[in-house]
Amino acid sequence: MSDILLEVKDLKVNFYTYAGVVKAVDGVSFSVRKGEFFSIVGETGCGKSVTARAITKLIKPPGRIVGGKVLFEGKNLLKLPEKELKKIRGKEIAYIYQDPSSALDPLYTVGYQIAETVAVHNPLIKIKNAFTKAVEILKEVAIPDPVKRSTNYPHELSGGMKQRVVIGIAMVNKPKLIIADEPTTALDVTIQAQILDLLKELKEKYNTTIMMITHNLGVVAQVSDRVMVMYAGKVVEIAPVEELFEKPLHPYTQGLLAAVPNPLKKVEEIKAIPGFVPDMINVPKGCRFRPRCKFATEKCLQQPSLIEVEKDHWVACWKYWKR
Numbered sequence: 470m471s472d473i474l475l476e477v478k479d480l481k482v483n484f485y486t487y488a489g490v491v492k493a494v495d496g497v498s499f500s501v502r503k504g505e506f507f508s509i510v511g512e513t514g515c516g517k518s519v520t521a522r523a524i525t526k527l528i529k530p531p532g533r534i535v536g537g538k539v540l541f542e543g544k545n546l547l548k549l550p551e552k553e554l555k556k557i558r559g560k561e562i563a564y565i566y567q568d569p570s571s572a573l574d575p576l577y578t579v580g581y582q583i584a585e586t587v588a589v590h591n592p593l594i595k596i597k598n599a600f601t602k603a604v605e606i607l608k609e610v611a612i613p614d615p616v617k618r619s620t621n622y623p624h625e626l627s628g629g630m631k632q633r634v635v636i637g638i639a640m641v642n643k644p645k646l647i648i649a650d651e652p653t654t655a656l657d658v659t660i661q662a663q664i665l666d667l668l669k670e671l672k673e674k675y676n677t678t679i680m681m682i683t684h685n686l687g688v689v690a691q692v693s694d695r696v697m698v699m700y701a702g703k704v705v706e707i708a709p710v711e712e713l714f715e716k717p718l719h720p721y722t723q724g725l726l727a728a729v730p731n732p733l734k735k736v737e738e739i740k741a742i743p744g745f746v747p748d749m750i751n752v753p754k755g756c757r758f759r760p761r762c763k764f765a766t767e768k769c770l771q772q773p774s775l776i777e778v779e780k781d782h783w784v785a786c787w788k789y790w791k792r
């Protein structure tokens with residue numbers, strides 16, 4: 470049996486804007502193994518969220534998936550009709566987003582909202598049982614006094630509590646994969662750590678696989694098994710977490726880490742890598758990091774593909790290609 474749960478192959482997503490075509494995700498490939506905590510990191514705008522949404526075809530115009538495959542348990546999700554995808558979203562693959570307030574409906578109690586998620590995917594369940602499940606899950610996500618809390622409206626809960634409810638909604642149908650897009654970005658630092666601990670704990674308990682997106686290297690270090698670094702719509706490096714922090718290979722990854730002696734600092738605040746993330750319409754020819762890279766040569770006018778330099782450690786940089 471394969472240990473791969475999700476395999477993304479040569480994924481391409483374009484946005485057709487008045488200013489031109491934005492190649493937001495341009496030939497991204499990676500796999501996520503069963504039971505692992507896989508993180509995607511990179512500066513804002515590098516294509517992390519678009520990659521995450523494309524996995525279950527949640528790309529709306531002017532965006533379009535223009536190439537690639539997304540194999541989930543071997544089945545290409547990009548070929549499935551919307552009806553089939555609806556059964557997968559929330560049941561097999563659940564999403565957690567940055568802002569818990571917009572993920573919850575202000576008009577319904579949190580208990581109702583969890584029960585509803587249960588009922589949608591289990592149409593034969595009795596309402597009472599769905600509510601019992603809602604209370605159980607509130608307990609799982611460590612909300613005190615879950616019976617009473619289940620009758621609360623979102624505005625009656627703190628940001629951290631709301632994110633716990635959102636995690637509860639994501640977990641309640643025991644999905645195989647949770648995609649968490651900046652799940653702690655909107656929260657205070659102390660609450661962030663608690664939410665990460667909770668995700669990790671639930672992952673172990675239910676053997677769920679987590680794919681997390683963040684621009685925060687501290688968050689990556691705290692929970693990940695493997696990390697993928699993206700830059701301007703491309704994958705530049707994939708490695709086990711300790712390996713990435715100890716031996717970063719790509720000049721961009723090296724820059725990110727060097728610029729963040731304190732891993733709790735946000736990638737967004739990095740000033741130490743000279744230059745800017747390229748304009749995504751007129752991307753540099755070849756390696757997209759070339760204009761900012763102190764090692765750049767003629768060769769870098771061609772796009773390097775990922776190579777495995779050491780076991781499980783992949784990098785897209787000509788420096789590591791032996792001639």
Ligand SMILES: Nc1ncnc2c1ncn2[C@@H]1O[C@H](COP(=O)(O)OP(=O)(O)O)[C@@H](O)[C@H]1O
Pocket residue numbers: 484486491493511512513514515516517518519520531532749
């Ligand atoms: N609705 C949209 N319209 C036009 N361009 C978009 C849209 N959404 C995303 N993009 C483009 O896709 C790129 C990647 O966005 P995104 O995946 O959200 O980045 P991040 O890595 O911060 O999650 C952005 O730089 C932007 O140029």
Ligand SMILES: [Mg+2]
Pocket residue numbers: 517518519650
């Ligand atoms: Mg994003």
